[in-house]
Amino acid sequence: MPEEKGRPALSDATRGRLLFGGDYNPEQWPEETWHEDVRLMKAAGVNSVTLGVFSWSKLEPEPGAREFGWLDTLMDLMHEGGIGVVLATPTSSPPPWMGRLHPDTLPVTEDGRTEWWGGRQHFSHSSATYRRYAAAITEDLAARYGGHPALTMWHINNEYCTFDHGDEAAAAFRRWLREKYGTLDALNEAWGTAFWSQGYDTWDGVLPARQPHYMRNPAQVLDFRRFTSDMLLECYVAERDIVRRHTPHLPVTSNFMPLWFGQDAWRWAEEEDVVSVDLYPDPRDPLGAQHGALVQDMTRSQARGPWVLMEQAAGPVNWRGVNHPKPRGLNRLWSLQAVARGADAVCYFQWRQSRQGAEKFHSGMVSHAGEEGRTYQEVKRLGADLARIAPEVSGRHSGADVAVLHDWHAWWAGAQDGRLSQRVDHADVLKTWHRALWQAHLTTDFAHPEHDLSAYRLVVVPQLYLLTDAAIENLLAYVRQGGTLVCGFLTGVADEDDRVRPGGMDARLRELFGIRTLHEWWPLDAGESVACEGFGGTLWSEELEADGTADETLPYKGGELDGLPAVLRKDRAWYVSTLPEPDALRDLLARIAAGTGVRPVLDGLPEQVEAVRRGEVLFVLNHGREPVTVEVPGTHRDLLTGTSVTDRVSLGRYDVAVLRP
Structure with missing residues (x-):
């Protein structure tokens, strides 16, 4: 970032060092346990703990009260034990008194149901009351502990994941839309409100993506998902800026949930130190x-x-x-x-x-x-x-030669209710393509479609239903500059407003791949497949007409699409209009990668073994239950055992070797 x-x-x-430890919730235990915890931590090599993640009611048992004595003791105890503290703001789980006294702080679901206290993450990201209390507890934490010698890093909130469709969120959504579009005419154009008589004559009529009688406007839903990510980010930034003011020398983070649908992690990462x-x-x-x-x-x-x-x-x-x-x-x-x-x-x-x-x-x-x-x-x-x-x-970083492209906005847009196949899920397609590369023993980076891709020999697009003009031009420039691009089906269909591009795929991409016309999409039912030259396809197929410029095609065999191209290659650009079966996708991507000069870290790896290089160090990991022997040419020192390894290493079940030349 x-x-x-x-x-x-x-x-x-x-x-x-490598930090080692975890969330520590000592408020759940009597104080005599704390000293025993420090002994066990030191024996286990723990050098970092996170304190305070779910401690708001302990720190502020009633509005405005502050109970810091217990946390003072723990901060001192950690410092005496040589254990660093990642101090969390406790704002992911407000105390019960907040929801009771201020029901405006509680989130509302799309069908109008209030989410009550008694669990966690029960806060409205748009609530001014919630934000005021969150800022106050964050301010007091930072002022009290900013100079404490145990403090090494700040952890803001926890797993931001709330949606809110309530009235305060509705007002915030309208403000967000005014800033984005400026006028109602621009909003109506972007949302395509001519369909189903949805045209808005006043901003007050615009609502969050609440539950309607039938399908929701997909452009409205897309913007609401963008808005939600932005509102949560505003909450993070507000608390981050408070702790930064007190401790400008300490890094700040907030923990992502992996591949979570509701958060544009590319944008969030730009706002995090860690x-x-x-x-x-x-x-x-x-x-x-x-x-x-x-x-x-x-x-x-x-x-x-x-x-x-x-x-x-x-x-x-x-x-x-x-x-x-x-x-x-x-x-x-x-x-x-x-x-x-x-x-x-x-x-x-x-x-x-x-x-x-x-x-x-x-x-x-x-x-x-x-x-x-x-x-x-x-x-x-x-x-x-x-x-x-x-x-x-520690601190070492090695880049990859292969990038997989992913964009949350494309995921959000493609997940609309009225899509051609409910079986097509962006995240599942992404995982399938990454799995093929992983099983081919190729390490990959991920990138946003508008990122600089020039460092990569191979760029893979499993599926990006929505592509901005800037992203399309970026892909074209990458290929013009000598890169190899492989795109999966249903890519480049819509623009940033979820407006289908003329021809069903952007014309620039059709020219890139050698496609004259995309006649129809042919989604496949569960258990249904299509035969292609040399492999079988699942989940999806497309009725494509080539323009005669492709250098290589693999046709469909039999059925309605017999003889039409399933896979096309024009120069260094590939288009795959179905989802090849796992082994076929692995073999195809491995062949394309080899043609660009990209090879696995080690040749001849057993199927269950993973080899990854970090700096000068080679990790060899056996994900199988059976012992294996792996060829590792040359002489290395296994950092885990201190032994010398020449040409081969033996690994037991779930075993690892960390080899330094």
């Missing part, structure tokens, strides 16, 4: 490691360098239908995978597993089994591993 001149960075908090994310792959998911790799690649790309794994689970979570623990070794493997892909901090929710409350069955670094439990013993081993490798990897 573009760095503000003079702003602190993650390195100011890590100081050459980019952080929470990551909870399902331990029973055979593709859990690939999901982790996708989130890690995306977060590293948003940070444009090292990043923070703010939350993960040491064992089971509590919010799936069935919550499985992590098998022995998996927690270590996935933690080191995050470091391999750029994390300079490995943290958990939470330190000590709760005995009460909604998350008492969510694991902690210290589980209900205590110090002798397997979870803590594995955490302790990981802490030692991170200390061994930190001098060689």
